Amino acid sequence: EDKVVQSPLSLVVHEGDTVTLNCSYEVTNFRSLLWYKQEKKAPTFLFMLTSSGIEKKSGRLSSILDKKELFSILNITATQTGDSAVYLCAVGEYGQNFVFGPGTRLSVLP
Amino acid sequence: ETGVTQTPRHLVMGMTNKKSLKCEQHLGHNAMYWYKQSAKKPLELMFVYSLEERVENNSVPSRFSPECPNSSHLFLHLHTLQPEDSALYLCASSQDRSLGDSYEQYFGPGTRLTVT
Numbered sequence: 001e002d003k004v005v006q007s008p009l010s011l012v013v014h015e016g017d018t019v020t021l022n023c024s025y026e027v028t029n030f031r032s033l034l035w036y037k038q039e040k041k042a043p044t045f046l047f048m049l050t051s052s053g054i055e056k057k058s059g060r061l062s063s064i065l066d067k068k069e070l071f072s073i074l075n076i077t078a079t080q081t082g083d084s085a086v087y088l089c090a091v092g093e094y095g096q097n098f099v100f101g102p103g104t105r106l107s108v109l110p
Numbered sequence: 111e112t113g114v115t116q117t118p119r120h121l122v123m124g125m126t127n128k129k130s131l132k133c134e135q136h137l138g139h140n141a142m143y144w145y146k147q148s149a150k151k152p153l154e155l156m157f158v159y160s161l162e163e164r165v166e167n168n169s170v171p172s173r174f175s176p177e178c179p180n181s182s183h184l185f186l187h188l189h190t191l192q193p194e195d196s197a198l199y200l201c202a203s204s205q206d207r208s209l210g211d212s213y214e215q216y217f218g219p220g221t222r223l224t225v226t
Contacts, residue, residue, distance in 0.1 A: 041220045
């Protein structure tokens, strides 16, 4: 059965800290790995990764994929209270199927 | 505000009611999706329409019935629901290109459904 595992499930840090969120997966026909940020309702797209070893960056956020070891990490440096959210990892398969992980709930304290 | 809209944003219905959720995307995408998000559970993919052809999750009960009249509109028809169906229902769209190309999903704001 296809699955996506995220760790930790919950994390509390203080502003200015750096965090690393983990996502590992087992799927049949890997196509892409996506990271989303979900604050109140709809998830918002952060990154999509399809190739191993190529880091994607957007401001203080960065992510990298390892297709050999079947995992990805999402790094957030100099965290701010506005980074508090649930971070979702999803794996896209050929055939339009997406498998989502349970999410990591990040709380950034002032 | 994203390019994917959903109505209504909140819905309370009894177990004998029939209602429909509506999703519309303004992004020119060719694939649309229904997800269910329950408390403390991962997002669950319910249905996919790609080029108006349906792909479904076989674990979804028949009391949920999707309809996709064209590539911009997606409906989820609901009838004789159970209290455990109360959840946030999210619609998403993507541009599904040829094999090997990358794509991402854009989500609507969701419909918060409560079944009493």
